[in-house]
Amino acid sequence: MNSFGDRVPTMFDNVRIRSTPATESAGLAGLQGQVYGMTTPSQTEVSVIGESSEDFAYCIHFASHSEDVWMAPELVEFVDHAPGTTLALAGGPKRVRRADGEWIEVVDEPHNVD
Numbered sequence: 001m002n003s004f005g006d007r008v009p010t011m012f013d014n015v016r017i018r019s020t021p022a023t024e025s026a027g028l029a030g031l032q033g034q035v036y037g038m039t040t041p042s043q044t045e046v047s048v049i050g051e052s053s054e055d056f057a058y059c060i061h062f063a064s065h066s067e068d069v070w071m072a073p074e075l076v077e078f079v080d081h082a083p084g085t086t087l088a089l090a091g092g093p094k095r096v097r098r099a100d101g102e103w104i105e106v107v108d109e110p111h112n113v114d
Helices: 020-025
Strands: 014-017 032-040 058-060 070-072 076-080 086-087 093-097 103-104
Touching: 014 058
Parallel strands: none
Antiparallel strands: 014 032, 014 076, 032 058, 058 070, 086 093, 093 103
């Protein structure tokens, strides 16, 4: 799997798309996005941009695009852990991501509605 130094992108990390003929053709070279998923293309039959030496792909979300894109890991560079990203599941606690990638539980303060 592709990595930047010793950092392999994981869920919700910010990534940058490498410049290659495939990413330039798709208009994605140099863009920054966020990892929204991972899959095994041979099992899910998703359309993946780029060639991969592994049966693995990242789902990348770009704020500037209406649809997410599946990309070969060799085209994806780790940027950071997207500090400040919040995650809240129904019935569960709200969590916020720190710069080191750790998720911390956040307790919302009650608001005075006087």
